[in-house]
Amino acid sequence: MTRLDWDDYAAALFDLDGVVTPTAEVHMRAWSQMFNDFLTARGVAEPYTDEDYFAHVDGKPRYEGVAAFLASRGIDLPQGDPSDNPDQDTVCGLGNRKNDAFNEVLARDGVEAYPGSVRLLEALAERNLPMAIVSSSKNAPAVLEAAGVDHFFGFVMHGGVAAERGIAGKPAPDTFLAAAEELGVEPAQAVVLEDALSGVEAGAAGHFGLVIGVDRGAGEQALTGAGATLVVEDLGELL
Ligand SMILES: O=P(O)(O)OC[C@H]1O[C@@H](O)[C@H](O)[C@@H](O)[C@@H]1O
Numbered sequence: 041m042t043r044l045d046w047d048d049y050a051a052a053l054f055d056l057d058g059v060v061t062p063t064a065e066v067h068m069r070a071w072s073q074m075f076n077d078f079l080t081a082r083g084v085a086e087p088y089t090d091e092d093y094f095a096h097v098d099g100k101p102r103y104e105g106v107a108a109f110l111a112s113r114g115i116d117l118p119q120g121d122p123s124d125n126p127d128q129d130t131v132c133g134l135g136n137r138k139n140d141a142f143n144e145v146l147a148r149d150g151v152e153a154y155p156g157s158v159r160l161l162e163a164l165a166e167r168n169l170p171m172a173i174v175s176s177s178k179n180a181p182a183v184l185e186a187a188g189v190d191h192f193f194g195f196v197m198h199g200g201v202a203a204e205r206g207i208a209g210k211p212a213p214d215t216f217l218a219a220a221e222e223l224g225v226e227p228a229q230a231v232v233l234e235d236a237l238s239g240v241e242a243g244a245a246g247h248f249g250l251v252i253g254v255d256r257g258a259g260e261q262a263l264t265g266a267g268a269t270l271v272v273e274d275l276g277e278l279l
Pocket residue numbers: 056057064067068097098099100101102105139175176177178179180199236
């Protein structure tokens with residue numbers, strides 16, 4: 041059991057995929073399928089792996105994840121445009137291709153929140169602690185609704201809102217800072233909960249009161265190295 045006194049904090053800012061819902065797994069599988077088909081079609085022998093996901097893609101806005109992975113392999117594609125067709129070999133086209141795969145799985149399998157996360161959300165709601173979602177994903181509203189947990193959050197900062205308002209995505213701290221402001225709290229009063237290295241870096245850069253790393257595969261050492269003050273494996277440990 042982790043010692044954490046919630047009385048010390050005035051708000052909680054939750055990443056979504058991999059923190060509240062197991063959808064980081066769905067994103068991971070969709071990215072893997074898309075990138076490996078793409079690499080195979082180009083005759084690239086070295087496959088895309090989960091290590092590539094954690095190092096380059098996890099937690100970042102869609103097209104920034106594509107660009108970061110391609111750069112890591114020295115592959116240069118035109119940026120294209122978010123309206124690109126999913127079969128176009130542009131950064132946006134590849135991102136859109138992966139998004140189709142993600143939505144297929146979401147529609148087919150649905151999503152259930154992690155039981156430990158729901159227990160923590162219920163306990164914090166009972167304390168009337170203001171809570172927000174801070175996700176890079178434009179699919180966050182659909183995921184929250186499918187999991188039936190949208191009612192816990194007073195504000196949802198997602199990839200669509202960030203793009204509309206011109207707010208820089210993780211690892212920049214700006215989406216977390218904007219959510220804290222929406223909830224009317226100073227960063228030092230807020231707890232950030234994140235499973236992605238890019239998200240933990242964002243929390244550390246924003247000087248939040250506490251940055252909790254949730255280890256769903258990134259690894260305790262890497263999360264601590266990125267700036268997590270505390271690492272847990274399940275949010276139920278924070279009750
Ligand atoms: O493509 P979307 O749904 O807008 O999501 C962007 C990113 O959102 C993050 O929450 C996920 O960890 C990433 O895997 C995903 O790439």
